[in-house]
Amino acid sequence: MLSWQSNFLSRAFLWLIISAILCLYRVLKGPTAPDRAVAVDMLGILIVGFCAILSISTGRDWYIDIGLAWALQSFIGIMALAKYLEGKDFDE
Amino acid sequence: MNETIGISLIVIGLVFDFLGCLGLVRFPDVYTRLQASAKCVTLGTCGILFGLFLFKGFSATGMKALLCLAFILLTAPVSAHVLARGAYRSGVKPCKDTVIDQYGESINK
Amino acid sequence: MVSKILIFMLWFLVWLLLSWPPRISSFITGALVSAFVSFMTMDILVKDRPSGRSPLRYLWFVYYIIIFLWECLKANIDVAWRVLHPKLPIRPATIKIRTDLKSDIGLTFLANSITLTPGTTTIDVDKQNGYIYIHVLFLKEGCPDHDMRLPVVSKFERILKKVFE
Known part of the structure; x- marks a missing residue:
């Protein structure tokens, strides 16, 4: 890998961390419970991208396995969370 | 050559990820937030994973990246749909700007 | 089999x-x-479904994937524009539209592709009466009231009907 590429990839983390901070803002602030659930779902997908970039920049292939497992378990978790939300009553 | 295309796909993915999360902060209610983030973050992460596939070629890592891409493309809309339905059933009203609300009418009937 | x-x-x-x-x-x-x-x-x-569908439907499925990726890209640029616009040009609405698809897998693919295409998200599917409830980010003037169809949705529906029914 060329030097400008590895240089670039180390800056890519900055963007992902800013996006994750925006998601975390919504998790903390969100007026209702579904808002927080949406933000947690997006954080789960962002972490998959994070694992993919880690696997390029460090050259360790097993990071993408973590991403795959994370995608599976975050989907199942969100389904359970949404089923829980459906039976509840939330006002503002 | 492949690495340059991969880098540019990763840049596009990062930009869309960031814009999706910005939409999550800026939009007024749950449903519009869900629209912005579910579309942009899904395509952004798919772009990053396809960039990883172009980097690694047909190796073990590249194939797992493709599998992960297909999985995210199939499941992200499903979880968005389930969250929207759960939010509506739990009684979160759409924001003030909403023009027509036919789903609310059909539930309350 | x-x-x-x-x-x-x-x-x-x-x-x-x-x-x-x-x-x-x-x-x-x-x-x-x-x-x-x-x-x-x-x-x-696997559900029991009528056999005797033409093998041409796999070609239609490939065509569907190409169209879907293109619409998905357009949707993202559209949403990105709306997010970056300082005034947030949105007119959200939940509307119900009619669909002719009957099979489970066809409805699943239709709902998924609605969610990933410009400004629309599926909220609920009413399978008995054949309606889909969607949330629209920007509703054009007088769009859904007379025939309850959206142009993007009917485009996908036409292709999916050839694939799955």
Whole structure:
């Protein structure tokens, strides 16, 4: 890998961390419970991208396995969370 | 050559990820937030994973990246749909700007 | 029978991608495991459907994927523009539209592609009466009231009808 590429990839983390901070803002602030659930779902997908970039920049292939497992378990978790939300009553 | 295309796909993915999360902060209610983030973050992460596939070629890592891409493309809309339905059933009203609300009418009937 | 073999091929493909460089030992293990898994998931994934559909539908499916990716890209640029615009030009609405698709898998693909295309998200599906409730980010003037159809949705519906029904 060329030097400008590895240089670039180390800056890519900055963007992902800013996006994750925006998601975390919504998790903390969100007026209702579904808002927080949406933000947690997006954080789960962002972490998959994070694992993919880690696997390029460090050259360790097993990071993408973590991403795959994370995608599976975050989907199942969100389904359970949404089923829980459906039976509840939330006002503002 | 492949690495340059991969880098540019990763840049596009990062930009869309960031814009999706910005939409999550800026939009007024749950449903519009869900629209912005579910579309942009899904395509952004798919772009990053396809960039990883172009980097690694047909190796073990590249194939797992493709599998992960297909999985995210199939499941992200499903979880968005389930969250929207759960939010509506739990009684979160759409924001003030909403023009027509036919789903609310059909539930309350 | 054909759909059972297709499910076996699908699980076998997933196994192959997970254990990529393919060796003879991983082939044998994969065939056994995916035969077992496809036997276990058969009741969930296969419903009895009329046979005698033309094999041309696989070509239509490829066409659907190309159209879908293009619409998905357009949707993202549209949403990105709306997010960056300082005044947030949105007119959200939840509307109900009519659909002609009957099968479960057709409705699933239609709902997924609605969610990933410009400014629309599926909220609920009413299978008995054939309605889909969607949330629209920017509703054009007087759009859904007279015939309850959106141009993007009916485009997908036309292709999916050829594939799955």
